[in-house]
Amino acid sequence: MRPLGAAALALLMAALPVTLHSADKLTFDEKVELVRGLMAEYATARQFVPRSKKPLDFESTGTYDKKQWEAVAKEMGPAARAGDQVQITKVTLEDDKILLEINGGLKSGRHWYDRVQVAGPMGSGPVSNGEVHPTAGTIIALLYHKPLANLTSADVKKSLSPLLDFDKHSATELYTENLPPAIQKAIKDKRVVEGMSRDDVLLAVGHPVHKSRETNADGVEIEDWVYGTPPGKITFVTFNGNKVVKVKEEYAGLGSEAAGPEPTPQ
Numbered sequence: 001m002r003p004l005g006a007a008a009l010a011l012l013m014a015a016l017p018v019t020l021h022s023a024d025k026l027t028f029d030e031k032v033e034l035v036r037g038l039m040a041e042y043a044t045a046r047q048f049v050p051r052s053k054k055p056l057d058f059e060s061t062g063t064y065d066k067k068q069w070e071a072v073a074k075e076m077g078p079a080a081r082a083g084d085q086v087q088i089t090k091v092t093l094e095d096d097k098i099l100l101e102i103n104g105g106l107k108s109g110r111h112w113y114d115r116v117q118v119a120g121p122m123g124s125g126p127v128s129n130g131e132v133h134p135t136a137g138t139i140i141a142l143l144y145h146k147p148l149a150n151l152t153s154a155d156v157k158k159s160l161s162p163l164l165d166f167d168k169h170s171a172t173e174l175y176t177e178n179l180p181p182a183i184q185k186a187i188k189d190k191r192v193v194e195g196m197s198r199d200d201v202l203l204a205v206g207h208p209v210h211k212s213r214e215t216n217a218d219g220v221e222i223e224d225w226v227y228g229t230p231p232g233k234i235t236f237v238t239f240n241g242n243k244v245v246k247v248k249e250e251y252a253g254l255g256s257e258a259a260g261p262e263p264t265p266q
Helices: 006-015 028-038 066-076 153-160 171-176 181-188 198-205
Strands: 018-020 042-045 056-059 078-080 085-093 097-102 117-120 123-126 138-143 210-215 221-227 232-240 243-252 256-258
Touching (some): 028 085, 138 153, 171 198, 198 232
Parallel strands (some): 018 085, 056 138
Antiparallel strands (some): 117 123, 210 221, 221 232
């Protein structure tokens, strides 16, 4: 996948339900990697996880106070039992710990994204449709007892491994496993093919360098996503609605054109 530029990374951080406190020892790129690697990730609970009014302390060494968790469970009940699938729905980076909201936190009975506000040029607004979600949630405080530094999402998942199994349940895997085989292969090969959706293209090659939109003679709105910069290969991905209808590759400044990828079999 193409690496994101600084401007795109800033937009990503602004759009996600993530809170950043000082965490001064982490670089900007490290913060972005942590958020991207943890936000919306799925895992399978290895142990009983209770709901709690306060964040549940969990040491970065992989240990926790089981008696305290059991006492909380008697009062609040479960957020997840062993074998249940959970999702990280908010990430907060603090000086010496990371707060991970699970299944929307304590506000059970609603989707985690009911509380997500996405900012834009016209203001901000919710992304949910108000449907009821029965899953209970909680918050885990992953404790480091020192300023966060040189930390990756893989490190966090490893620390949480006695409690949560991330190995087979990433958000990307759960999304792609239901796609047609040809689309799955294209995403794996980091290329775009006809029939992909916008989400598929983003997974395959990331965000475009440029976007343009126009209405053709038939009154249909067409959008082009452009990848690459001259001199070199430029890829034009044309959408009709949410589907890729054309992929064209050119070699800007080199005077030659390459044929686009083969269309996805219907």
